[in-house]
Amino acid sequence: MSVQDLSLTTADGVCPAKLFAPDSAGGAPGKGIILYMDIFGPRQALSDMAERFVGEGYTVLVPDLFYRAGAYGPFDPRTAFQDPDSKAKMMEMKSGTTQAMTMADTATFIAALDEAGCGSKLGTVGYCMGGSRALNAAVAYPDRIGAAASFHGGDLASEAEDSPHRGAEQIKAKVYVGTANADKSFPPEQAARFASTFIEEGCDFTLESYPGMNHGWCVKDHSVYDEKGSERHWSRVLGLFGEYL
Numbered sequence: 001m002s003v004q005d006l007s008l009t010t011a012d013g014v015c016p017a018k019l020f021a022p023d024s025a026g027g028a029p030g031k032g033i034i035l036y037m038d039i040f041g042p043r044q045a046l047s048d049m050a051e052r053f054v055g056e057g058y059t060v061l062v063p064d065l066f067y068r069a070g071a072y073g074p075f076d077p078r079t080a081f082q083d084p085d086s087k088a089k090m091m092e093m094k095s096g097t098t099q100a101m102t103m104a105d106t107a108t109f110i111a112a113l114d115e116a117g118c119g120s121k122l123g124t125v126g127y128c129m130g131g132s133r134a135l136n137a138a139v140a141y142p143d144r145i146g147a148a149a150s151f152h153g154g155d156l157a158s159e160a161e162d163s164p165h166r167g168a169e170q171i172k173a174k175v176y177v178g179t180a181n182a183d184k185s186f187p188p189e190q191a192a193r194f195a196s197t198f199i200e201e202g203c204d205f206t207l208e209s210y211p212g213m214n215h216g217w218c219v220k221d222h223s224v225y226d227e228k229g230s231e232r233h234w235s236r237v238l239g240l241f242g243e244y245l
Contacts, residue, residue, distance in 0.1 A: 001054050003047075008063065008108045015105060017063040018042065020050040021116060030059040031245045032118030034109050034137065036102075036130030037065055038219065039090050040075045045221040056238055058123075059116050061109055065102055065133070066093045077216065078223045094129055099162035102133045103140040110144055121146030123241045127219055128185075132156055132164050135175060139167030147244035149176040149237050152215045154185025157194035165194050168201040174244045175205040178233055180213045208236070 001023060008015040021030065033053055037046055042064050050060040066072060072089060080086045113122055122144055126134030131153015138148040148171075150156060156177065157165040175198070179186055191207065198205045213229045216222035220230070 001051065006061075006112060008105075008112055010105050010108050012068055012101070012105075015063050015065075015067040015108065016042075017061055017109070017112065018047065018050070019059070019061050019112065019116060020047070020054045021059040022054055022057060029119035030117050031057060031123070031241070032113035032116065033058050033060045033123040033125060033241065034106065034113070034134070035060055035062045036124065036126030036133040036137075037062065038077075038126075038128030038130055038216070039094055040077045040080060041066055041073050043074055043221070045077075045219050048220065052234070056242075058241065059113065059118050061112055061116075063105065063109055065097055065105070065130075068097065068101070069093045077219070077221050099133065099136050103136055106133075106137050106140060110141060119245070120144065121245055123147045123149070123245050125149040125151070125237055126153060127151050128216065129154065131177075135164035135171075135177075136162065136167065138171045138173040138175065139164060140170075142170050142172040145173045147176075147240050148173045149178070149240055151178045151218045151233055151237075152180050152183060152185075152213075153177065154183070154215075155190070156186055157190040157197065165197040168197050168203050171201075171203050173204075174240060175203060176236060176240050177205070177207045178218075178236060179207070179209050180215050180217060181209055181211045183215045185215060 124134035131150030138145040214224035
């Protein structure tokens, strides 16, 4: 496996990113994935997840979506929301990084995977705030995103104009959404709206609840990490990408 630190030039500046890739694709186009971070930013836990994808043959880009904010963190997911200053900083960066910004940046992310020799159909996966961005990538780039997955993603069918469900008619990708059993960021009324909209638009999607899980259960450095639930998530996302990429 190789790991490269990249500096990706966007319309708003330079986005740091890490590119994780198998040592050799055997001359064939690689299978590329964009991993959209949670609110705590790029860190070892996300690198470990990228490395697991690489072990399955994927090339993975993990960009820093908060690059416009300058230097920040690192944040410890177990304690960051308990500290008023770090909580305020994270929420400020999240609100200051709009879906439109991330979708514009995604053109650069796709170009980086093209440069790495990946095939034309790419996958996206996002956690927490990254979940909606992974789905909106399928809205914004329907001819490039073949599969999109969200885990404990919030506001997937909210009243906001940039809520992913509003772009369902544009999506050509297979969509998978894994939700915590009780998650204030994606309550039952949003789940119902999401499902009804995607059915109405004829989208190929799966919406699955994980009983007993809490928001953030997939990522190992979260206080609510659940190994059994996380392994179930790995089974689903690897199955998704294996079939649709």
